[in-house]
Amino acid sequence: MKQTEFVQVNRGYWQGIEDALNRLRYSESNLPEQYQLLSHHLAIARSRQYSDSLIQYLESLILKQHQLLYANKSNITERAWLFFRITVPQSFRNQYQYSVIASLLFFLPLIILPLIIFYQNSISDYILSADTMESIKSMYNPDNKSLGRERVDDSDWMMFGYYVYNNTGIGFRTFATGFFIGLGSAFFLLYNGIYIGAVMGYLVSIGYSESFFSFVAGHSAFELTAIMLSGAAGLILGNAILKPGFHSRKHAIKKAAKNALPLITAAMILFFLAAIIEAFWSSRTDFPVFVKYLVGILLWGALFYYFVFSGRHYRGS
């Protein structure tokens, strides 16, 4: 059979498939059958050396069918639920080493610096500029009507936007720069740990503990954990570049990104939740201080429970 006759016989059939693909209303039941027949036509066209344009036309139709046939058709909400319910906490536990290292880099200076500053007040002068100290001093002044960054009425929404934009952005950069054998992530973790530790130490040393801790208590669990997880995800990338093992670096980075994805996604969600809490809850002073501490402790507990116990009984996700 020559090409023209072959085209004449099948033209209508191809046109039908083309229309269905363009309308994106593909009848699922016909797809495998049509995919097979079209692959058959392509094989014929190739073996009989029909013209390039005909072969390209058939290839383009088959590629689209291939994408439809192998698209993930499972329900997105169900997949998201399973991802956060099982994949995220399991992946956190399966590669806990990275979170341990990230925690050491971040939480160690954050906890130790305030202790040092408590005994040696002048240390904070080396870390924080005079302007910074002046501004945080006025932010957490116990006489303020609202806590944190100076608030005027209705500024909660502005702060919410700012926290999402700024904090999540920092988290994303902490993750991505882990590509440089982990150095970027390590830098951001240390830098933020030292900065937050110095601020905490300074405010405690000038006697603003209650206003500071009652402000940060609510969002501390989500925000600090999110920073740590961004760093841990970045260290996974960095480790793949530094020690690809038996894989090529190209393959190692692909695998590492897959392993880091649950952690950075969890960090992203936690940053978002922390921004909501920080903007709309932390700054409120119309609740007793112990309620604010209680909420903070409960959220730390919830997060601990989630990462340690969630998804334990599911195997293979």
Place this chain on the structure above:
Amino acid sequence: METITHFIETPEGVKLPLKIAGIWSRGAAWLIDFLIRGLIYIMSVIVLSSAELFGTGLILLVIFILEWFYPVLYEVLRDGMTPGKKALNIQVLQSNGTAVDWGSSLIRNLLRTVDILPLFYGVGLFSILITDKNQRIGDFAADTIVTYGTDKSTLMKPISVPVQDVKQIIPLSLTDNFTNEEKNAFISYSERYDELSKDRRVELAEIIYPLLTKFEIAGTPENILYIAASILGNE
């Protein structure tokens, strides 16, 4: 620069070629997206700045989404194409030819942070230039490629031969003397005939004439069309 072809093999054993997009198409697509994002930003500032602090918060959210999620949302929800990519007819795919998923799109776009370093996508450009599938760091991590789209490919019209002009009778058996490559030259010429200018028709035909004169057939574009038609089996 020659277009790179990356072959994928479907589980059914069909080998399909994907044409890997080059640096200029990707750059142009990025520029279009950059302008669109700038426009959205300016419009949101105009609309929202009247809403004072509430508006400022929303503007910051808009900036955040434009910076990090504009490409992710388009790539996943619009067949791997941001508006810029759509304009350039290029598309993000997994390297096995299937549509890009949420996780991969997020990874490839978060790692832009690395690709834009130290200036003007320096790392990304370098990576695209030295790798065989034009992948930047984000593409490696997400296992994605950027390909030229195929949606403009349509079935060609049958070749029309101006029969009246073919004075000379060419024996049908003549086509058996050509190799497959030579036959393809006739067909490719004929398929493009309608879109070529008059001068270009003659110019390209002259490349094929030696094949005709070998069999003592006059070298004319019409004769080429006639032979192509008989190879294809037109009446």
